[in-house]
Amino acid sequence: MCRCAVQATIFRNKTPTVDALECCDLCNPRLFDCTRPSKPIAATRQQAAKKGLPADSVRESLYSWRQAIKKEKYPRAMFSPQAILDDETCEQLAAIGPVRSQE
Ligand SMILES: [Zn+2]
Known part of the structure; x- marks a missing residue:
């Protein structure tokens, strides 16, 4: 039906007065051809950041930043500043080489 x-x-x-050629897929199965999905788009992989030796100054800046955020935004929270940015992530960020451009 x-x-x-x-x-x-x-x-x-009221009963529709649409032409059977343009009504629905049961009236005209060829209408399915208008709704078929396209081929999937291939995902592009993100390039890994270049790593070097961790910079102590960057690591200390990240520690200070997370502590300042904890103190400013969540002064009474039970969690530590490490919950905002963990040590492992600080280490990874500190190991990324110099950033040459904003992009
Ligand atoms: Zn129909």
């Missing part, structure tokens, strides 16, 4: 006719019955509307 035509999908539009079923919906018209359910919602107590």
